[in-house]
Amino acid sequence: MSELATERLYNGIVVDVLTLVRCSKEEKAIAYEIINLFPVLRVKWEPRQKKIKLTPLEQSFSPDTDSALRFFIQTRCKAFPARSLRKDKRKLVNLNLLYCRDDRFLDGEAHKSFTINLSSSGAFLHTMEDFRLGEKIWLRFLEFADQAPIEATVCWSLSWGVSRCIPGAGVKFEALSESQKQDLERIVNL
Helix, strand or coil, rough: CCHHHHHHEEEEEEEEEEHHHHHHHHHHHHHHHHHHHHCCCEEEEEEECEEECCCHHHHCCCCCCHHHHHHHHHHHHCCCCEEECCCCCCCCCCCCEECCCCCCCCCCCCCEEEEEEEEEEEEEEEEECCCCCCCEEEEECCCCCCCEEEEECCCCCCCCCCCCCCCCEEECCCCCCCHHHHHHHHHHCC
């Protein structure tokens, strides 16, 4: 599951709750990372009836399995940009940052934000702004000693109100100074 999740792109995940309960500790860690990153439909497989049933949480949105699956795919998955699981270890950490679409950080053009998670190669930052895939932005982490702008590429963006996920942008760092790399590694490996 982990290999597939890092090599292929997905718009959403259907999770069998009983399988999740019975899986190993390592598999649960991967599953919960996926659950926190993608739209998820939680279901229960009924082996006697050979049928998918909805969990009570999902039944509150739709009492009928077929319509729930249709709604999940057409509404939640189609609106979610396809992506893979990250290859680098992510840490749930909130760092204060400023981001700008221009590396000069002109007065009034920088936006205040914070990270939801962080790795040595990128971050997920909270924002209400929409970004295009491949768009370049520049970041300044307030907690870093080196305040030089860090160039980053937007790998995916999730708009506000589209799904039950936190709106923001997943970015990949393009260039870090040695000091910024050290600050990043120290935070990620705490």
